[in-house]
Amino acid sequence: IERRCRTFRVPVHRWLACATQDITIQQWDSDEPIPRSELLAGVAGKHGLLCLLSERIDKEVLDAAGSNLKIISTLSVGVDHLALEEIKKRGIRVGYTPDILTDATAELSVALLLAACRRLPESAEAVKNGGWTTWKPLWMCGYGLSDSTVGIIGLGRIGQAVARRLKPFGVKKFLYTGSRPKPESAVEFQADFVPLTKLAEESDFVVVTCSLTPDTKGMCDKDFFSRMKKTSVLINTSRGAVVNQEDLYQALVSGQIAAAGLDVTTPEPLPTDHPLLSLKNCVILPHIGSATYATRSAMSVLAANNLLAGLKGESMPNELQL
Ligand code: GLV
Ligand code: GLV
Numbered sequence: 001i002e003r004r005c006r007t008f009r010v011p012v013h014r015w016l017a018c019a020t021q022d023i024t025i026q027q028w029d030s031d032e033p034i035p036r037s038e039l040l041a042g043v044a045g046k047h048g049l050l051c052l053l054s055e056r057i058d059k060e061v062l063d064a065a066g067s068n069l070k071i072i073s074t075l076s077v078g079v080d081h082l083a084l085e086e087i088k089k090r091g092i093r094v095g096y097t098p099d100i101l102t103d104a105t106a107e108l109s110v111a112l113l114l115a116a117c118r119r120l121p122e123s124a125e126a127v128k129n130g131g132w133t134t135w136k137p138l139w140m141c142g143y144g145l146s147d148s149t150v151g152i153i154g155l156g157r158i159g160q161a162v163a164r165r166l167k168p169f170g171v172k173k174f175l176y177t178g179s180r181p182k183p184e185s186a187v188e189f190q191a192d193f194v195p196l197t198k199l200a201e202e203s204d205f206v207v208v209t210c211s212l213t214p215d216t217k218g219m220c221d222k223d224f225f226s227r228m229k230k231t232s233v234l235i236n237t238s239r240g241a242v243v244n245q246e247d248l249y250q251a252l253v254s255g256q257i258a259a260a261g262l263d264v265t266t267p268e269p270l271p272t273d274h275p276l277l278s279l280k281n282c283v284i285l286p287h288i289g290s291a292t293y294a295t296r297s298a299m300s301v302l303a304a305n306n307l308l309a310g311l312k313g314e315s316m317p318n319e320l321q322l
Helices: 011-019 036-042 059-065 085-089 102-119 120-129 159-170 185-190 195-204 223-225 244-255 293-309
Strands: 049-050 072-074 093-095 149-153 173-177 204-210 233-236 257-261 281-286
Touching: 036 059, 036 093, 049 293, 059 085, 072 293, 093 293, 102 120, 102 159, 102 204, 102 233, 102 257, 102 281, 102 293, 149 159, 149 195, 159 173, 159 185, 159 281, 173 195, 195 257, 223 244, 244 257
Parallel strands: 049 072, 072 093, 149 173, 149 204, 204 233, 233 257, 257 281
Antiparallel strands: none
């Protein structure tokens, strides 16, 4: 984490070093992803592991670590990259970084939604490439939020923060779906809990903010898109695998839905020759939901604190209930 923190406002590496005189830190000192072989070799015998969402922490890594490993601290709110059952079986505790990234991720979700529905990248590109010839009544028209129905898949911390930000744009109705109704969360938006199919049929905007689990994997598929309005827009800022990308491509090419905005894809990074990148009505960002200096800095401090507390046998500021 040290090298990554150098560009942040809080020098986490220095602070971590002071706080941990009795702890030896071995660090992958590069912004390039750690090669798998380095991770497997480096983790051997360690008591704690601070990882990013780009590292798959599976049985192979846990075996390579050996029985010393008692704490895993991930610099993310998502934990789908962690083999939780294996981790639990071995009595390893997990720290993660919820809450502090909610605002930044909700903000990015709104930015992406507006970019997709008002065709911002396509319009900006036209200014540069000579496509802007004159003011034309129907040129670059899109769909606005005023009087719209917004469907949120996963009305958790981030889903609620997105709804809170979208409300002042004049949204008429909020719908949500998830594993169970959440009346205490929905009351602020007078949001109706509906089945996924109804959410698809009635929403002008669908925003995916649920976590990736076996239940949500591939949830937005051919059937889902076929129910959506031709004028509707899909936004995903959770995990790429919640959306079936082949089905999304077909829906966008055939005009089954109007547009999509994705901050997450499978795989990441998306190969530059991927069919989705050829579509004007698909805005794709490189997983930057929590990417503000302040948020990444706070995430780093929290991930370090989770790790240190866990190593000392204390309760972590944010421990995942396994
Ligand atoms: C980002 O996607 C995170 O899980 O923190
Ligand atoms: C737009 O610029 C308008 O004047 O309607």
